Amino acid sequence: xxxxxxxxxxxxxxxTLGTSRRRFLQSAGAAVGVASLAGCTQFxxxxxxxxxxxxxxxxxGSGRIGDQIQGGTSMQDMPDLAGELTxxxxxxxxxxxxxxxxxxxxxxxxxxxxxxxxxxxxxxxxLNEGQNSPADVFFSVNAGSLGFLADExxxxxxxxxxxxxxxxxxxxxxxxxVGTSGRARTIPYNTESLSESDIPxxxxxxxxxxxxxDSMGWAPSYGSFQAFVTAMRILNGEEATKQWLQGxxxxxxxxxxxxxAIALAVADGEIDAGxxxxxxxxxxxxxxxDAPLATAFTEGDAGAIFxxxxxxxxxTAEDTELAANFVRHLLSAEAQAYFATTTFEYPxxxxxxxxxxxxxxxELNPPADLxxxxxxxIRPTLDLMREVGISV
Amino acid sequence: xxxxxDSLFPSSQRGESSLPLGLTLLSGAIAAxxxxxxxxxxxxxxxxxxxxxxxxxxxETTLRVFLNSTLLVAVVTAASIVIAVPLxxxxxxxxxxxxxxxTVALSMPLVVPSYIGAFAFVSAFGPRGELQSLLAPLGxxxxxxxxxxxxxxxxxxxxxxxxVFISTRASLKTMDARLVDAARTLKHSRTEAFRRVTIPQIxxxxxAGALLVALYTLSDxxxxxxxxxxxxxxxxxxEQNSLSTFGQDLAALLSLQLVVVTFVIxxxxxxxxxxxxxxxxGTSTRGALVHLGAWKWPALALCLGVAGLALVVPVGILTxxxxxxxxxxxxxxxxxxxxxxxxSVGVSAVAALVAGLxxxxxxxLAVRHRSRASWLxxxxxxxxxxxxxxxxxxxxxxxxxxxxxxxxxxxLILFPLLIFAYVVRFLPQAVGSTRAGFLQVSPTLSDAARTLxxxxVAAFREVTLPLVAPGLLGGALLVFLTTMKELxxxxxxxxxxxxxxxxxxxxxxxxxxxxxxxxPALVLVVVSALxxxxxxAMEGYDxx
Numbered sequence: 001x002x003x004x005x006x007x008x009x010x011x012x013x014x015x016t017l018g019t020s021r022r023r024f025l026q027s028a029g030a031a032v033g034v035a036s037l038a039g040c041t042q043f044x045x046x047x048x049x050x051x052x053x054x055x056x057x058x059x060x061g062s063g064r065i066g067d068q069i070q071g072g073t074s075m076q077d078m079p080d081l082a083g084e085l086t087x088x089x090x091x092x093x094x095x096x097x098x099x100x101x102x103x104x105x106x107x108x109x110x111x112x113x114x115x116x117x118x119x120x121x122x123x124x125x126x127l128n129e130g131q132n133s134p135a136d137v138f139f140s141v142n143a144g145s146l147g148f149l150a151d152e153x154x155x156x157x158x159x160x161x162x163x164x165x166x167x168x169x170x171x172x173x174x175x176x177x178v179g180t181s182g183r184a185r186t187i188p189y190n191t192e193s194l195s196e197s198d199i200p201x202x203x204x205x206x207x208x209x210x211x212x213x214d215s216m217g218w219a220p221s222y223g224s225f226q227a228f229v230t231a232m233r234i235l236n237g238e239e240a241t242k243q244w245l246q247g248x249x250x251x252x253x254x255x256x257x258x259x260x261a262i263a264l265a266v267a268d269g270e271i272d273a274g275x276x277x278x279x280x281x282x283x284x285x286x287x288x289x290d291a292p293l294a295t296a297f298t299e300g301d302a303g304a305i306f307x308x309x310x311x312x313x314x315x316t317a318e319d320t321e322l323a324a325n326f327v328r329h330l331l332s333a334e335a336q337a338y339f340a341t342t343t344f345e346y347p348x349x350x351x352x353x354x355x356x357x358x359x360x361x362x363e364l365n366p367p368a369d370l371x372x373x374x375x376x377x378i379r380p381t382l383d384l385m386r387e388v389g390i391s392v
Numbered sequence: 393x394x395x396x397x398d399s400l401f402p403s404s405q406r407g408e409s410s411l412p413l414g415l416t417l418l419s420g421a422i423a424a425x426x427x428x429x430x431x432x433x434x435x436x437x438x439x440x441x442x443x444x445x446x447x448x449x450x451x452e453t454t455l456r457v458f459l460n461s462t463l464l465v466a467v468v469t470a471a472s473i474v475i476a477v478p479l480x481x482x483x484x485x486x487x488x489x490x491x492x493x494x495t496v497a498l499s500m501p502l503v504v505p506s507y508i509g510a511f512a513f514v515s516a517f518g519p520r521g522e523l524q525s526l527l528a529p530l531g532x533x534x535x536x537x538x539x540x541x542x543x544x545x546x547x548x549x550x551x552x553x554x555x556v557f558i559s560t561r562a563s564l565k566t567m568d569a570r571l572v573d574a575a576r577t578l579k580h581s582r583t584e585a586f587r588r589v590t591i592p593q594i595x596x597x598x599x600a601g602a603l604l605v606a607l608y609t610l611s612d613x614x615x616x617x618x619x620x621x622x623x624x625x626x627x628x629x630x631e632q633n634s635l636s637t638f639g640q641d642l643a644a645l646l647s648l649q650l651v652v653v654t655f656v657i658x659x660x661x662x663x664x665x666x667x668x669x670x671x672x673x674g675t676s677t678r679g680a681l682v683h684l685g686a687w688k689w690p691a692l693a694l695c696l697g698v699a700g701l702a703l704v705v706p707v708g709i710l711t712x713x714x715x716x717x718x719x720x721x722x723x724x725x726x727x728x729x730x731x732x733x734x735x736s737v738g739v740s741a742v743a744a745l746v747a748g749l750x751x752x753x754x755x756x757l758a759v760r761h762r763s764r765a766s767w768l769x770x771x772x773x774x775x776x777x778x779x780x781x782x783x784x785x786x787x788x789x790x791x792x793x794x795x796x797x798x799x800x801x802x803x804l805i806l807f808p809l810l811i812f813a814y815v816v817r818f819l820p821q822a823v824g825s826t827r828a829g830f831l832q833v834s835p836t837l838s839d840a841a842r843t844l845x846x847x848x849v850a851a852f853r854e855v856t857l858p859l860v861a862p863g864l865l866g867g868a869l870l871v872f873l874t875t876m877k878e879l880x881x882x883x884x885x886x887x888x889x890x891x892x893x894x895x896x897x898x899x900x901x902x903x904x905x906x907x908x909x910x911x912p913a914l915v916l917v918v919v920s921a922l923x924x925x926x927x928x929a930m931e932g933y934d935x936x
Contacts, residue, residue, distance in 0.1 A: 086888060094726055094903030113888045116899060120633040121782075125884065128786055129793035132800050134888070148635045221620070223633075255620075257514075379634040386453055391540075391620045392630055 071351025072333030073165075075106060079325045082109035084318070087326070088126065089139040090119025091309060096139070099338050103329050112326075119145040126154055126314060136317040137326055141309050142227065143179065144376020149312060150176035151373075156313040156320045158327060165331045166348040170308050172373075179308030180330040181339040182346035184364055185228050187296040187303070188266045188281045189273040199273065199296040203303030204236065207247025214252035217262040217274035220390045224259065224277050224307070227375040229385065232302035234374055235367055238384060245388045255390075260284075267291040275303075282344035282356040295358065299365040306366040307375060308348065411761050419753045420765075423772040426816045430651060430775060432787040437648040440641045448642050449649070453627070458649065461610065461623040464544060465657070469606045471549040475698060476556035477598060482691050484564040486682045494695045495561070496928055501702035502554035503920030505877040505894065507614025508913055510547045511901070512706035513538060514618055522712065544619040548609050550702040555608070556601035558927075559828070562866075563597030564590075566832055582682070596665050596831075600824050603661040607777040607820070610653065613880060624650045625780045632782065647783050654778035658771050707917070714910035726900050726908040729891075733915050736892040739807075739882075740875040743814035744822075748868035750815060751822030758823075759830040773823050776816035785884030788813055792885075803887040813881040818874050822867035829863020830856075862930050869927045873920050893919075 081103070089096060093116045104112040117125070119140045126133050126149065138155075140146050149155055150172060157175040170179035187199050198211055206212065219225050233241045256262045259276035263284045266274055269292070281295050298304045311330055317323040329335060336347035340355045347353070353360055385392050440448070448454060482488045483495045501509075516522050517538045537543075567590070575585040613625040628646050631639040684691055751773070758770040776784070792800050792809045799805040833856055841851035879894045886895065893916040900908035 092903045093899050094905055097726075115888045117883055118633070120635050121884070123635060124632065124786060125789055128790040129800075132793040132796065134801055134803070145635060221630075257618075376635050379631070379636040379639045382630060382634060382639075383453065386622075391622050 072331075072336050072347075072349045075103070075329055075332045075334050078328055078332060081107045081322060081325055081329070083322050084111045084113070085136045085322060085326055086113045086115065086134045087137045087139055088122040088135045088314070089114050089116050090122050090141045090145065091139055092116060095343050098342075099335060102334075103326070123149050126316075127152060129316075131316060133314060133316040135314040136319070136323045137311055138314050139180075139309075139311045139330075140177075142223070142376065143177070143308050143310060143372035144227065144374070146177035146310050146312050147172070147371075147373025148376055149314070150174075154315050156315050156317060156323070158313060158324050162324055162328045162331070165328075167350075170348050171310075177310050177312035178327060178331070179310040179348050180327075180335070181343065182306055182308050182348055182361065183224070184278040184297070184306045184346065184366070185224070185303055186276060186278045186281065187273055187298065188263050188276055189294055189296055190266050190269055190271075191292040191294050192269065193272045196294070196296055201297075201299045203232070203298045203301045204240070204244060207244060207251050209251070212251065212273060214254075215272040216248070216251065217254045217256050217265055217271045218248070219256045219259050219262060219275075220385055221392050222258055225275060226378045226381055226385075226392070227307060228275065228302055228305060230375050230378050230381045231305045231367065231370060233381055233384065234370065235302050238380070241381075242384050242387060245385060245390065249388055249390070263293065267293040278346075278358065279344035282358070285356065286344070297359075297365065300367050302367065304364065304366050305370065305372075305375070306346075306361075306364055307372055309345070411757070411763055411765060415753050415757055416761075416765065416769075419757050419769045422750045422754060423769045425812075426776050426819055427772050429784055429787040429791075429816060430779065432790060433644065433647045433651065433779070433783060436640075436644040440645060444641065445645055448645050453622075454642075454646065454649075457622055457624055457627050457646065458653075460541075460621060461650075462653065464541070464548070464616070464621070464623055465606050465609045465653075467545045468548045468552065468609045469602050471545065472553035472556050472605045473598060473602055475549065476553045476601065477560055477594075479553075479695065479698065480557050480560035480564055482684075482695065484561055486684050486691070487688075488684060488691055488695070489688065494699070496925065497699040497703065498695060499554050499558055499924055499928060500699070500921060501551050502558075503873060503917055503924050504551055504702070504706050505614070505879075505913075505916070506547060506551040506612055507618060507879070508710075508897070509551045509702070509706050510543075510615040510618040512709040513543060513547050515709050516705050517543075522709065539620045541621055544616050544621040544623075547615050547619065548612065550698070551615075552605040552608050553698075555604040556598060559597040559601035559824075560594055562828065563594045567593040597828065599661050599665045600828065603657070603774070604777075604821065604824065606657050606661075607654065607774065610650065610657070610778045611780050611817075613780055613782065624653075625782075628780060629782060632786075647779070650778065650780070651775065654775055657778070658774055662767075662771070707914075710910045710913050710917075713906040714914070716907060726896070726903070726905050728896070728908065728911040728915075732891050732893050732896050732912060733919065735890060736876055736894070736916070737919060739810060739814070739892065740872045743811050743818070743875045744868040744872035746811055747815045747819050747822040747871040748826070748864055751819055751826050751867060752864065755823050755826035755830055758827055760835065770823065770827075774820040777818065777820045779817070781813075781817065781878060781880030781882075782884070784813055784817060785881040788881075789884055806885060806887040810882065810885040813885055814871070814875045814878065817878070817881065818871045821870040821874060822864075825867030825870060826860065826864045829860040829866075832863075833859040865930065866927055869923050872923055876916060876920050 087100065089100070093114070097114070097116075100112055100114050104110055113134075115122075115135075119142060122135075122138060122140075123145045126135055126138065129135075138146070138149060146155075155176040158171075158178055160175060163171040163175045163178045166179055170182070171177065189196070189199055193215075194211070198209075200206060200209060206216075229241060229245070232244065236244075254265075254271055256265065256274075259274075260280045260283065262271070262274035262276050263280035265271050267284050267288065273296075278295060281293060284291055284293055311327045313320055313323040313327065331349055333349075333352070336349050336352045339345045340347045340352060344355060346358075346361055348361075382392050437445075479494075479498055483491050483498065488494065514521065518524075521538075571589050571593070572585050575589045576582070580588060611625065613629060616623045616626045617629070624646055628643045628650075631643040631646070633639075754770055754773050757766040788809050792805055796805045837859070838848075838851040838855050841855045842848065846854065877894060879898060882892055882895055883898065886892070893912045896912045897909045897916070900906070900912070
């Protein structure tokens with residue numbers, strides 16, 4: 001259940017973040033490449049009273065996220081969309097429903113039928129449906145399922161002017177899929193009990209850290225965590241990975257059902273640190289600005305992988321041009337601003353910076369030469385985890 | 393067999409009469425249709441090469457999963473019987489105070505989807521859960537572990553024992569209580585009378601309920617997933633998500649193993665059930681009620697404990713989510729709409745109707761024309777019940793897309809496929825209940841109608857059917873209830889844009905917007921509770 005990609009959508013913590021996406025999108029679309037982010041904190045707690053304010057470039061409220069949204073191509077400068085589109089979305093409705101509805105509302109002749117299920121389930125559904133699949137676009141939470149679909153020859157290559165909107169490491173070399181937003185693996189830590197220097201910069205060093213004994217959290221059944229262990233398996237080999245898992249179990253790591261709950265637990269001081277995707281930390285901070293919660297990164301190893309959510313045109317698409325142009329819209333200034341400010345992911349087009357207390361993409365140190373699509377091969381990873389007694 | 397289990401109608405000649413061809417063909421066709429999706433699973437499993445298969449099946453994971461699953465099924469089934477039979481006895485045969493209330497309250501857990509129950513128990517009793525937070529000021533740092541086998545078994549038992557409770561109650565109500573009184577006058581102790589007279593009489597009903605519990609436990613995915621206990625469904629799901637050939641192979645083989653376990657359970661039930669009792673229709677006689685005396689208090693405590701745990705925990709947690717979720721403006725697309733409730737009720741009603749009709753000939757044949765063929769047909773109708781919804785859903789997607797052509801593209805066959813999936817999965821509930829109905833109608837009644845010049849069909853319609861109707865309706869209501877709660881097949885097969893209460897609960901829950909999950913969950917519980925009340929009003933399977 002937790003490996004369902006839809007659960008990437010925000011976690012099962014007991015707190016939820018109030019946002020007003022419709023309002024945001026209305027303002028985001030109102031001006032070129034602009035989002036009205038009047039006071040991110042109030043905005044996210046649903047108390048934003050600035051909906052009527054005329055959004056203008058650079059005109060932003062409280063300082064934390066400031067003038068981050070800039071650059072990119074507006075939807076208005078993109079080809080019009082007309083016709084019917086069925087989108088198989090492995091990204092949760094709570095996260096991207098408003099964005100898709102916004103695009104649909106923008107064009108009177110566009111009819112979008114979104115279908116929200118887990119990314120892996122949708123890939124299997126497309127394969128089972130064969131050439132009779134109604135899917136036009138597959139919108140996935142990770143590169144792995146996109147790569148899998150491409151390997152099964154079920155994708156239609158995207159035009160190069162769409163894939164070229166993102167850096168080459170974030171799209172398939174043959175153009176079968178393109179990343180639309182990014183997520184980095186991070187170490188959230190409690191700033192009251194630890195300082196940044198207490199967090200190793202080498203992921204393999206964690207089991208030896210006595211200061212972290214009985215005070216870390218992980219979510220082994222969670223898809224992104226399994227991708228991270230898979231990266232370790234690819235980079236460091238099975239034996240080292242098994243030892244690492246066993247070492248963490250021996251260190252007394254606490255098990256959580258998802259990573260949002262870990263970020264909350266770190267903020268509350270229940271544990272001192274954990275393993276999560278970067279945006280969960282930002283979601284907690286958006287809700288509680290003063291939380292003693294900060295982000296640490298490891299360097300150049302499995303602990304620092306940068307995966308992407310992305311989209312592909314399915315080979316059964318009735319109108320491949322329309323489908324490709326929809327994907328293009330996911331890389332528009334508005335959509336990228338939406339990902340940055342609403343889902344707290346890394347925008348992938350140049351010039352749109354992440355929101356919050358995060359380094360830019362260029363400042364991250366993901367492992368070199370790791371093929372993101374390989375990270376879907378969690379099969380042997382599940383075995384390793386089971387071998388050390390973790391239920392997945 | 394002990395003499396008291398013999399039918400009251402001495403060896404009816406009907407048992408040996410030759411099978412009516414039309415009816416047999418019809419029932420056979422229904423059973424074949426129901427077993428059909430298994431062909432896909434079989435084909436998938438057989439594609440795995442022999443050595444690979446052997447290798448996969450003897451792996452540590454596979455063995456552990458097999459042991460875990462069988463252990464869970466055994467414990468949940470046993471625990472359900474241990475809880476449900478005394479409760480049924482208390483609410484029917486004793487002077488327990490507020491019997492009516494307890495009957496309703498103790499049946500109600502059936503309307504709570506077990507995954508909501510599991511979530512509620514984790515929220516309440518898990519580490520850092522609600523209860524722990526409440527107790528924290530008292531210095532209680534940790535509660536006993538809820539995850540794993542204990543939690544899974546506890547939650548599964550609490551939400552499935554009503555299958556045994558309801559069927560046992562019906563049987564206790566219709567059995568001729570004068571037999572017990574007779575045994576008592578023959579100087580048997582109360583326990584002795586219970587063992588010698590009551591147990592054999594209620595045994596078919598208890599095993600029928602236990603069979604539903606066992607098969608439900610085997611097929612449920614949500615509870616073990618939430619409780620982090622590796623069973624067939626959970627590992628099949630994880631392996632299917634791994635998107636590798638190896639994982640697919642393992643998933644297929646585990647599904648196959650799951651089907652084999654199902655057959656074993658069916659065989660065991662067939663053994664234990666023994667020969668059926670047929671009671672005289674409409675003349676069940678109440679014996680004297682057992683006076684509890686001082687035992688009243690422990691009896692009340694048992695009722696309160698079971699109903700309280702199973703109902704108060706989820707309703708309390710849902711209400712807490714509802715109150716806390718009040719300020720959520722998040723995810724407007726997750727706002728509740730009544731349409732979801734109408735959709736749920738709509739497909740569930742159709743599924744109940746179809747399952748009721750499909751179960752009728754099978755049940756009739758199984759009771760009135762006992763033979764190897766009718767036995768096989770009846771057993772076959774149970775197999776789909778244990779197949780996990782995900783496996784069933786994917787199999788039907790495959791068939792629909794391959795052979796549905798344009799109809800699939802235009803989603804015209806998705807509703808029929810969805811209904812078919814429900815019928816395949818829940819037909820046994822209809823068959824079991826209708827079968828019990830037929831058992832209580834004496835064949836001599838329709839014989840009498842025949843001698844009065846009615847055709848066989850007219851005799852059936854005018855005499856037998858009205859008497860069987862409560863059992864038929866009870867079975868259909870059970871299918872309705874279960875369909876309302878079904879998730880995985882609904883997710884896979886529903887037409888795009890078609891949302892039901894559970895698919896909505898699922899997306900709200902998966903994204904952590906619990907406040908949005910609370911309203912549909914409460915609506916689901918209320919609607920199901922209403923249909924449960926209807927069922928209880930006619931006292932389940934009571935012919936009267």
